[in-house]
Amino acid sequence: MNGGEYELHFLRALGLTLLLEAPLVCLVLWKGPWRILLAWPRRLACGVVPSIATLPWLWFLGPWLLPSFALRATVGEPVVALAEALLLMLMARLPWTRAFTISLAANALSFGVGLLVRLG
Secondary structure (H helix, E strand, O other): OOHHHHHHHHHHHHHHHHHHHHHHHHHHHOOOOOOOOOOOHHHHHHHHHHHHHHHHHHHHHHHHOOOOOHHHHHHHHHHHHHHHHHHHHHOOOHHHHHHHHHHHHHHHHHHHHHHHHHHH
C-alpha cells in the first residue's frame, strides 16, 4: 500500500472494530450474565478505550515484530485480547476471568468479521 493508504485502511478497521466490539462489551456489562452497575459513560469507555489503546499497536508495530498475517493472527490477536482484558478488569472492576471472557468474545467477533471482509 502506498502513502496514506495503509493509514486509511487502519482507520476503517478501527471503525469496524469499534462498531462491533463497543456495543457487545456495553451490552454484556449492562444486561449480560455478569451485569454490573456502571454509569453509561463508563460502560461506553469500557467498550471503546481497550480497542483504541491496542489496535494501533497491532497494526503499526505488529508488522515489524510479526511479519506475516498468520503470525499476527495467532500471536498478536491473543496478546491484544489479554491487554484488553486487563484494561476491562481495571476500568470495570471485573474479575480477571470475566474480563478475559468478554475481551475474547469481542475480539473473536471483530477478527471474524474482519477476516470475512478481508477475504470477501
